[in-house]
Amino acid sequence: MQPETAFARIPDAxxxxxxxxxxxxxxxxxRLRAPKDPLVLLPSSLSELTGPVYGNxxxxxxxxxxxxxxxxxxxxxxxxxxxxxxxAGRYRHSVDTHDAPLDPNFTGCGRCLTADDGTYRFVTxxxxxxxxxxxxxxxxxxxxxxxxxxxxFTERLVTQMYFPGDPLFPFDxxxxxxxxxxxxxxxxAAFELELTQPEWALGFRFDIVLGGRKATPLEEPxxx
Numbered sequence: 060m061q062p063e064t065a066f067a068r069i070p071d072a073x074x075x076x077x078x079x080x081x082x083x084x085x086x087x088x089x090r091l092r093a094p095k096d097p098l099v100l101l102p103s104s105l106s107e108l109t110g111p112v113y114g115n116x117x118x119x120x121x122x123x124x125x126x127x128x129x130x131x132x133x134x135x136x137x138x139x140x141x142x143x144x145x146x147a148g149r150y151r152h153s154v155d156t157h158d159a160p161l162d163p164n165f166t167g168c169g170r171c172l173t174a175d176d177g178t179y180r181f182v183t184x185x186x187x188x189x190x191x192x193x194x195x196x197x198x199x200x201x202x203x204x205x206x207x208x209x210x211x212f213t214e215r216l217v218t219q220m221y222f223p224g225d226p227l228f229p230f231d232x233x234x235x236x237x238x239x240x241x242x243x244x245x246x247x248a249a250f251e252l253e254l255t256q257p258e259w260a261l262g263f264r265f266d267i268v269l270g271g272r273k274a275t276p277l278e279e280p281x282x283x
Contacts, residue, residue: 079276085232087193133177138208141181142168148187157189188227200227218275220265221247237276245275
């Protein structure tokens with residue numbers, strides 16, 4: 060019989076309803092990466108604050124192409140990256156061993172800079188749901204990962220965008236780790252007929268709010 064494993068708990072007083080806890084046992088991955096000791100704050104050096112945020116390649120227009128608008132005060136020149144599974148629910152990544160087919164015409168990632176008015180736009184495919192072995196018969200809802208960089212490498216925010224009406228929402232421990240249902244809805248994109256292109260693509264709007272009472276829930280960057 061295996062002994063029961065104890066996990067550290069982040070005090071509820073240190074969290075808001077917008078923040079998923081670093082340790083949420085139903086999401087098995089957090090058991091391994093959630094800190095169990097007090098965090099140590101390290102001073103930032105000049106190189107960390109001024110270093111490149113995405114390698115040394117120039118940003119190309121072809122790196123980006125989905126639809127997003129920013130409500131409130133716009134933030135220009137922010138590097139936005141996305142990555143996702145293809146329509147069959149498989150990532151183009153060596154660790155994804157799901158037997159769903161790969162799409163030779165789909166890279167699964169993109170990036171762009173926000174415009175002067177804070178808007179951004181990507182063109183992509185609707186990602187498929189996929190099994191992820193977190194628990195019995197576990198499936199992730201359709202989603203797109205978002206990463207936002209500020210002016211320095213250390214200024215990075217990570218979140219996920221979901222699509223409306225997904226039947227897997229009630230069964231997903233990552234989404235459920237955000238305790239307030241109203242806050243969870245901030246991660247669900249809105250269908251926009253005005254953004255939809257006839258005979259070509261559906262349009263969705265995903266507003267990312269970086270502060271205040273209506274801030275978009277964010278997560279700790281990791282490799283999932």
